[in-house]
Amino acid sequence: MASMRGSLGLMGNWAKIGLLLLMLSTMGCNTxxxxxxxxxxLTKNSIYVNEEKVSTSEIKGLISQKPNSSVLGYPLRLNLYNLAKENPDSSFQDWLHRKEKREKRLNNLLSQKQVSRLQESFIVKGASEFLERVGEPPVVIDTSLTRKSVERLEAYYNSKGYFNNNGSYEIVEGKRKKRAEVEYNINLNKPYIIDTVQKNITSPELDSIYTHSARRSFVKQGEQFDLDNFTLERERLTTLFRNSGVYNFQESSINYDILRDTIKNADDQLMDVQLNIKKFRSTTDSSDTNAxxxxxxxxxxxxxxxxxxNGDSDSLKTLEYDNYTIHYHxxxxxxxxxxxxxxxxxxxxIYRDLDRIRTYRQITNLNTFKYPNIEFIADSTQTELISNIYLAAKPKFSLNLNFDVTHSNIQQVGTAFSTSVITRxxxxxxxxxxxxxRGSIGLLSDASLSNETFTSELGGDINITFPRIWFPFNTEKIxxxxxxxxSRLLAGTNFQRNIGLDKQSLNSILSYNWSPTDRLKNNIELLNVEFVRNVNPDNFYNVYRNTFSNLDNIADDFQNDPQFASFYETVDNTTDSLRLNIPEGANEFVRAVLNNEVPVTEDQLDEVNSIAERRRRLTDNNLIFASNFTHTKNSKSGINDNDFYQYRIKLESAGNVLSLMSNIVPYNKNDNGQLLVFGVPFSQxxxxxxxxxxHWEIGDSQVIAFRSFFGMAVPYGNSDNIPFVRSYFAGGSNDNRAWNAYELGPGKTSNINDFNEANLKLAFNVEYRFPIAGDVKGALFADAGNIWNVFDNESNPDAIFQGxxxxxxxxxxTGLGLxxxxxxxxxxxDVGFKTYNPARVGADRWFNEYNIRNAVLNIGINYPF
Known part of the structure; x- marks a missing residue:
């Protein structure tokens, strides 16, 4: 093991040296x-419109030539490209023949064939090819492309109604040699205004539909000409007609005549617009041409x-049901x-295209059929349709298998598998x-947590989904x-061994979900029942080592008192050092302190009482009988949309139904006065x-991403705290990356527990994402937040939210990532650094641990938000 660690350390040193050399070589490279x-x-583009600088991404995107990309102002990809040799083959041949006998010696050492292959190797040729591929050639000012950019800018402002605009450019050489900026100047002049909107619609039926919707038109009298509005209006009319019975309407039937006289209207800049909607033009049947x-x-x-x-349609059987004709074998x-x-x-x-789209979505959502095929056959008058909907079934059964290798703060390494059988x-x-x-097995990170070396977990679920709201009342109108x-009904169980206190859990969920639009989703979990049983509560002090250490430090003052000798054991049998034995000694010492049998100070009494309360909370079994509602919205329009927002609102209530039932059915109570169901106090x-x-896209594949989170859980009634599985923690690869998971908080406390959690959380994250080279991207981030206790039984003022x-x-x-x-x-x-640590005092809170030694390394899959 020692030699392996030495090898890994050596490899790490070489990696650092290699990275340092690459950085030095690129920084020293001649741009x-x-x-x-x-x-x-080209170092910069500047665009001035009517002498005012414009920097919107839409306008900047019209420029044909852009400066080389940079990382924090440094042209990394350009300098990587410059590191590549222009003619590596010639350079190798020059080197090979520079000394008279070099080629002969290499041929004797490697053979002539291998020397020839050396020329094609990564060291000689491949490295340069790689640098050219990930790098970026210098962007040299090309006046033909600059003129093209001016033409694009003029065309763009033409489309906005500035038909008399004119553009120019100027190349401004910088103080540093062989570098220059390009300044683009656009003079807009007065825009054209729409004076009248006329129409020429050949179909009386379409004319009537248009007239009733004309007030919603994007092209309006008195507004400035904007080509985008004409595009939007074409799309609006196409959607309108297709949803008003015109199943075969073609967007190409719509065009506009723009009537402007630049001489006549030189002063008022007015123009007339005529909307034309032509007849239908068939591409398959000449008799329908211009119908x-x-x-x-x-x-x-x-x-x-x-x-x-390829089936035989003649042998199909037919069933009439609710004005539908169903054909089947x-x-x-x-x-x-x-x-x-x-x-x-x-x-x-009447035909509505919206109904066609909804039919496609719903059939696909059934997860029973492949993507459907829907056709419409019109009669000779084009007024009656026959709809044929073809459904091809997916396989009745399907099997999925998954295998993963995992790592966590509990497991050094683990393997996990899962399998599922789907029946449609x-x-x-x-x-x-x-x-x-599902199941997993892993090697424990800390053998002291258990007498065993391995952890294991085994679980399973039965999940059935109904493509409707499964409820006693009709919900179709809502x-x-x-x-x-x-509707989803789930029942599952899970068994953990040598992970914490060894848990067994049973859970059952009855939920409903629906999507009012493509971007809105709602979910109601009418019943979310979870029962958690701690199989090995005596292992508490082995798992929560910080808690035991605090208790043992208090007990050190009494280890020489003979009346408490049974509480202690000798450590390693090599010295006279004693500690509380686990679990009997620790439990008996706590009981004795709380019964005033041990003369401790008031602060020590409070500490022991807190430990006892924490142990009770984390070793008690939990029964959670909850309901919740979740509403989400995502404005993202596609996978490449980097300018969007999303939010999630969730409300959850637990224990109210069981509490109401206690008025009807008498419940037993424990020593703390809590109502018991099946011998377990339920959470409320x-x-x-x-x-x-x-997310904001700021150009050149650069994105600023922001997240904020607020969560609070308030216990009442039958509970004075929140179950561990429903509480909040801070830190980790998707939260505050300068702290490990469960290490931060609560409040200004400093790692008081092994797994710190609370019932109030605030979190704010901002991240600047930018490209580096090819598929490699970088990020700078700042994470802020913490957790606190509020309205529960916590007594430590440093952990309580005080306002x-x-x-x-x-x-x-703060930190950076690749x-x-x-x-x-x-x-x-991602690598996070503790910039402001509330657990410290005064000036030590700022930058006290801002160094590599205290940095936190986070590895994750996909973006944190």
Whole structure:
């Protein structure tokens, strides 16, 4: 083991040396190395519109040539590119023949074939190719591209109504040689205003639809010309017509005539606009060419329940149900209502494209069919439609297997596996049953936590999903089908061995979720029942070592008193040093102190009482009978959208139902007066959370990301604290990265427990993300926050939220990170430094541990927020 550590240390030193050499070489590299004598390196673009500087990302994106990217002002990728040799083959040949006998000696040593291969090796050629690939060639000012940028700027402002604008550019050479900036100047002049909006709509039916919606038009009289508004109006009209019965409306049928006379209207800058909506143009049937658009209704709706592309349609059976015609082979495997509830078309109703989209979404959401195919067949008058919906079933069963290697503060290394069997259409109503099992085994990080070396965990769940709200009352008016309603019923269990106090848990959930829009989601857990049993409570002082150390320090004052001798044991049998034996001695010492049998000070009594309370809390079994509601919104429009916000609001209440039932059914009570259900005191609390995230794209793949979190859980009634599994902690790779998980807080306390938690949390994170080279990205971050106790049985004033003054206990961690983008996920490495530590006093709070030795290394998958 010692030799392995030595090897790892040596490798770490070499890695540091290599990184240092790379940094020194790039910093010392000549930025102008590959810029020609008559060339200028572009260092900056400036855009002035009517002599005012403009820096919006939309305008800057019109510039064809942009300066080389930089990391914190340093052109890293450019200097990496400059490190590459321009002609590595020629350089190698020059080196090889520089001395008369060098080639001969190498041929004798390696062979002629290997010397030839050496020329193609990474050292000779591959390194330069790699540097060119991850680097960036110098951006040299190209006047043809500069003129093109001016043309783009002029075209852009043309589209905004400034038809008489004119642009120019100026190359401004800097004080440093072979470097220059480009200044773009646009003079807008007066914009054109829409004077009148006329229409020419060939279809009377479309004309009527348009007239009723004209007030919502994006193109309005008296407003400045803006080409974007015309695009929005085309999209609006296309959506409007397709949702008003015109199933075959084409956006290409819409165009505008812009009537302007730059001479006549030189002073008032007015223009007329005419909206033209042409007739339908068919690409398949010449008889329909230039046919007017008509409003169509659905005459018949066919559902092919088990469609096969090469199947025999003549042998299909037919079932009429609620104005739908269902076709199937041999036996219908689905209840008719389960199929028709997923279809939003109604017989004799006008066609709406919205219904088509909702039908696609709902059928896909059933997780029973492959992506459906929907076709519409019109009659000769284009006013009646036959809809054919083809459904191809997914396999009845599917099996998933997963295997992972894990690491945590408890396990040095662990392996985890999980498997699940999915059964579709369980009861004929497109229900999905998922039966899963999971297990893990790992090597303990600290053998003193248990007499065993390995940890193990085994669990399983039964989860069934219904594609509707499973409730005694009809909820269709409140939560219609297009919101993709689902009900979920879950029952599971989990067994842990040699992890903490060894836990067994049972949980059951009845939940409902639905999506009013693509970006809004709601979830109600009507019942969330969890029972946690601590199998090995006597292991408490082995697991919570800090707590035991504090207790043992108090007991040291009495270790020589013969009447307490039974509480102690000799450490290692080598000295006279004594400590409390676990668990009997520690428990008896606590009991004796609380019974005033041991003469301790008042502060020591408070400490022992706190330890006893903590032990009771963490070793007692928990019964949580809760309900909660979660509302989330995400404005992100796509995977490449880096300018968005999202928030999550959650409200949870626990124990109220059981408390009300106690008025009907008498409950037993424990010594603390708590009501017992199945011999366990149930938890009673109310909890609320608000999580808000905002991302701003500031150009060149640079993003500023911000997150804020507030959470509070207040115990009452049958509880004076929050169960450990529902409390808050601070620190870790997704929180304050300058502290390890559970190390920060509560309040201004300093690591008083092994796992510090509380019932109030504030957290704020801001991160600047920027590209470095290729798929490697960097980040600078600042994390602030803490946890506190409030409205519970905590007596330590340093851990309790006291109001505005406690905001001074908000910890601040800053740091930097590297990320590698694997497309499907991001591997993240962050280093956090304690910048402001509320556990210290006075000036020592700031930058006292701001060094490499006290830095915290975080490894994570994907971004923290």
């Amino acid at each position: 102008l190395k590959k810029v020609g004598e008559d060339e200028l390196l 007017p658009y008509r409003i169509a209704r659905l005459k018949k709706i066919n559902i092919y329940a088990d469609y096969a592309i 041999d036996k219908l495997r689905y209840r008719p209502k389960a199929l028709t509830d997923a279809i939003f078309f109604q017989k004799d109703s 259409n369980v009861f004929g109503g497109a229900e999905t049953l998922n039966i899963s099992a 939560i219609p089908g297009y919101m993709l309603p689902q 609390y109310i909890k609320s959370e608000l999580d808000y995230i905002r 505005i003054s406690s905001l001074g206990d908000i910890a601040l961690g 990320r590698y983008d694997f497309t499907y996920f991001v591997f993240r490495l």
